[in-house]
Amino acid sequence: MDITPWQKVKLARMPVRPTGLDYITKLFDGFLELHGDRFFGEDRAIVGGLAFFEEIPVTVIAQQKGRNTKENIARNFSMPHPEGYRKALRLMKQAEKFKRPVICFIDTPGAYCGIGAEERGQGEAIASNLAGMMMLKTPVISIVISEGGSGGALALGVSDRVYMLEHAIYSILSPEGFASILYKDAAKAEQAAKDMKLTAQDLYKFGIIDGIIPEPPGGAHNDYEFVMDRVRKVLKENLEELIRKPVDRLLEERYEKFRRL
Amino acid sequence: MEKPVVPQGIMTKCPRCGKPIYTKLLLKNLKTCECGYYFKVSAYERLAMIIDNNDFKEFDPQLFTRDPLDFPGYGDKLVKTQLQTGLVDGLVTGLGRIEGEPVMVGIMDSSFFMGSMGTAIGEKLTRMFERAIKEHLPVIIFTASGGARMQEGIFSLMQMAKVSAAAARHSEEGLLYITVLTDPTTGGVTASFAMLGDVILAEPGALIGFAGPRVIEQTIGQKLPEGFQRAEFLLEHGFVDRIVERHELKSTLGALLKLHRQHDLHKAEAMELAGNEPG
Structure with a gap:
């Protein structure tokens, strides 16, 4: 049975799906979290730090949703403030210095819209990540694990390889927001989800992502081990290839990857 | 009567x-x-205000979007808007001089789909940066945009990465990039090339932000304070270098361009001509 785009939207938002920290704890060894953007504060919507992946030291960064209301409040529903993006970029630059690859797990409804976020330059923070990631002299792999919402997702997604889970979505805006702007009716989100072409299958067809990571029947929450094995395989294959590339070529190919879109 | x-x-x-x-x-x-x-100023009106003698060599004037999502109704709306505005899309790019200084200029036009950025704008800006790298020239972009072009979905989002990448490469070459933020500059444009200028100028009172004020009010459930997200607010919070009156924009841009002339090179060349070794 085919799953409709709207069903995928709902599936991608299910709180039982594996979150960023699930991937970090199951796929990496000795994760050591590092906090703060060094300018203003610590944003718990983004988790970042150091770990070993298959015995290689890496920097790992994840947008983190909560499982319940309390966790979601602490994580701000995985909607980062500028501090979160600045922390992510700080950790990426650190990875560049120590020649570590970077792995990002994307899962956000979007960057936070609020007074503080605007006062502290949400636009500037995202823009700096886009430019900064493009010039980063170390391999970067991003995986959209559930929800890839707008510039807030792209700010961790300017990478050498971008993958999506089978039922993940990645879009310019939430279908609800899209419907309220274009159809003047947020209730038309289902139609929007279809028109927007936000599924992994659509994005792969467009050449925007490099591959789709299969999920077990019914979705990732039904079998964590199944998903972890497949993500591990994708990370391993791509890292092996990317760390062998001369940096000049890596950067040239990363530029071309986005240039042709 | x-x-x-x-x-x-x-x-x-x-x-x-x-x-x-x-x-x-x-x-x-x-x-x-x-x-x-x-x-509000249209792209061609702005050119006339800024470029010496309105002498401008336009790039890619016929470049248009290919409607990448085949989005329902978009094709018709595009044609209608093109006829109404006389524009092919919401951006004019090209080469001209400001107070004698050669510069590549991109000007967004908010009358075209609210200045939203889709593939046509992304491609034209990227080509301009790439040309500027080749010809070793500075770039000025006037932003006026409601954000990403919804009808081009994920492709619009990717333009943010593409243009930012080209701007970053231009920057790596040691070349000057100035943005002039005009009313309104929001969404994906703010969160990409608008905020990447070496120098960021803004027109007085311009609305500048990531999220639009209505979205923020809906999110936080309260009215926003007077002046929130205006150019003056951004200056106060450290995100804009200068607010420049429209009457002083051309002279300010001219001064900035002169300050970034490749002085050492010019001096060395002049000294060589005079038969001196540069000191």
Whole structure:
């Protein structure tokens, strides 16, 4: 049975799906979290730090949703403030210095819209990540694990390889927001989800992502081990290839990857 | 009784103070009212205000979007908007001089789909940066945008990465990039090339932000304070270098370009011509 785009939207938002920290704890060894953007504060919507992946030291960064209301409040529903993006970029630059690859797990409804976020330059923070990631002299792999919402997702997604889970979505805006702007009716989100072409299958067809990571029947929450094995395989294959590339070529190919879109 | 009719177009009413202004005079005053109100400026009007003798070599004037999502109704709306505005999409790019200094300029036009950025704008900006790298020239972009072009979905989002990448490469070459933020500059444009300028200027009172004020009010459930997300607010919070009156924009840009001339090179060349070794 085919799953409709709207069903995928709902599936991608299910709180039982594996979150960023699930991937970090199951796929990496000795994760050591590092906090703060060094300018203003610590944003718990983004988790970042150091770990070993298959015995290689890496920097790992994840947008983190909560499982319940309390966790979601602490994580701000995985909607980062500028501090979160600045922390992510700080950790990426650190990875560049120590020649570590970077792995990002994307899962956000979007960057936070609020007074503080605007006062502290949400636009500037995202823009700096886009430019900064493009010039980063170390391999970067991003995986959209559930929800890839707008510039807030792209700010961790300017990478050498971008993958999506089978039922993940990645879009310019939430279908609800899209419907309220274009159809003047947020209730038309289902139609929007279809028109927007936000599924992994659509994005792969467009050449925007490099591959789709299969999920077990019914979705990732039904079998964590199944998903972890497949993500591990994708990370391993791509890292092996990317760390062998001369940096000049890596950067040239990363530029071309986005240039042709 | 019939009211005396003023033919349309001769007079323009200021939306802030209500005063009628002769349209010709309005253009002469760079589309500003005595009360301080700034009218929106089209891309070609802006060119005429900024570029020496309006002598401008336009790039890719016929580049248009390929409607990548095949989005319902978009094709028709595009044609209608093109006919209405006389524009192919919401951006003009090209090469000209400002106070004698050669520069590549991109100007967004908010009358075209609210200045939203889709693939046509992304491609034209990227090509301009790549040309500027080749020709070793500075770039100025005037932003005026509601954000990403919704009808081009994920492709619009990717333009943010593409243009930022080209701007970053231009920067790596040691070349100058200036952005002039005009009303409104929001969404994906703010969160990409608008905020990447070496120098970021803004017109007084321009709305500048990531999220639009309505979205924020809905999110936080309260009214926003007066002046929130205006150019002055951004200056206060450290995200804009200078707010520049429209009358001073050309001279300010000219001064910035002169300050970034490749001085050492010029000096060395001049000294060589004079038969001296550079010290």
